[in-house]
Amino acid sequence: MPAPAERLPIRTLSSLTGVSPLTLRAWERRYGLIQPLRTPKGHRLYTHQHVELIRRVLALTGRGVPIGQVRAALESAEPATDAPGGADPWTGRMDRMAAAIARFDERELDHVYEAALAVHAVEHVTQRLLLPLLERLGARWQGLPGAIAEEHFFATYLRSKLGARLVHGVPHAEGARVLAACAPGEHHEFGLLLFALEAAAARLRPVLLGADVPVDELVAAQRRATCDAIVVSSSVDPAPGFLHRELPQLVRGCCVPVFVGGATAIRHRAAIGAAGAVALGTDVGDGVRLIHARLARPQTRKR
Amino acid sequence: MPAPAERLPIRTLSSLTGVSPLTLRAWERRYGLIQPLRTPKGHRLYTHQHVELIRRVLALTGRGVPIGQVRAALESAEPATDAPGGADPWTGRMDRMAAAIARFDERELDHVYEAALAVHAVEHVTQRLLLPLLERLGARWQGLPGAIAEEHFFATYLRSKLGARLVHGVPHAEGARVLAACAPGEHHEFGLLLFALEAAAARLRPVLLGADVPVDELVAAQRRATCDAIVVSSSVDPAPGFLHRELPQLVRGCCVPVFVGGATAIRHRAAIGAAGAVALGTDVGDGVRLIHARLARPQTRKR
DNA sequence: GGCTATTGTATATCATTCGTATAATTTCAA
């Protein structure tokens, strides 16, 4: 597909970036930002480079830089790509791991997990072994005595394992930064860690905040960390105010796309959409692809 | 690599630091703290260096220094830190790590930590870099907006790092199994992780349960995991009932020695002894040696 | 107790910033 000399009219640029034509012209007139080619009759003609430029401008204003100072403060940014997955002799492994957890036997637990990793890609193991195992354990843990200890034990193990892979296994990529945190009240980090792993494998750069992060902390962190997106993980039903008050407030408060993953994203898809956020679902692979697509495509302005 | 030359207006600085614009202007007018650039029309323009500066100011006022004397305090502290003369590589590393945490820059964070590990032994790095850094961050985090996010970020990073060392770095030993958990209500795992690391290095086999574990779960876990000792970490003051009701109950409920580590072990040594447990203190090395000695000796039943 | 210095906050007034609106004219495409 040859896209050699793209000549985008201002209307297209506007819909691609979410910035109104009026504003685009005002920026050009007042600050000399973006200077398009002109037709002989004076109509503006933009290219994809201008789209990229506007994105960078939006990233800066989102961090609190006034538009009048953006020109003096322009620097760098870059995009990325992604990856797929799928197969099955997994139930035996799940049984062994579940039994190991019941005995608090880290050695056996690690042995099975590493053996699986030796044969299959990490995304596969996550998808076919860890996630189903977590579901099974979740069911087993309902109100059982010793459940909390088991859960903590496995959580600690998995955090160490996945954390190690995150910090060491993935060569530091150059893709978009994604702030990843659990919703307020959400204490289960599994989903978030698995997402971070998948995201890192797909050349995103997750910034992990972990469990139970208040919403206003997220806004502050996004500013400081200059992230290009926010992902909130929520599996147990969030507090009533979260979907209808805090989430819209988060979307308004930062100008990067906000994604919500986990079971909540399925149970409350409508409310998430109404808040201006994007519901991801429970498949981390799909989630990462959706984020990629969304970041590559026009950034629709909310308000 | 440095942040782009951002020009932040006063409202952004305010939201980043939690200090009202009024107060920021008053500080500038009255004490000459923070002197921002100005636009041609006189509007103030700040950079991230100013954000850092305000953070240091807040750290001082938070410790009780009157704002009127902060300037003098800063100026007297300045020469001490920025003229290291090669004497102490640790404060420089601490500064870099603290700044990286403020930017949520995991790459830089990891870089400094790994560089330190390349030169010094891990216990040394823990003792001279991580522990002082944690103390410093604890002071900085008093009530600051964004503090929770920063703390979660660093906690997640450190858990991954130390967890990785625990899982990979240490060949599975054959020594005694030690159940390691934080006391109920204790959410800081750092101390516990450091202990587990040291314990593994000393040929113990820690079974890590992590933060905030209820006491009766500990009893159940000890049975199932067949551990030879229990270590409870507690740094913030535990709930009133813990020392006098739950801890004795734990000691009675399982027939292995129970150790308590962290600041609580120092502040409430008598109560811990009365409960039939053993107070360890805050030095993980000493703690591990004490446990070894105790396990080697015939198991004297207390009380 | 009364006095005073310190310090965060409030108000009044004016200027600046920046998105949006309007108007008059021109260009494009069906």
Added chain:
DNA sequence: TTGAAATTATACGAATGATATACAATAGCC
């Protein structure tokens, strides 16, 4: 040819910022 859309220019207004002055709470001091 005709209506939608672009152009320039000017203007409006809400939010924000600057300065100066004032006020209130607190702490130290005689």
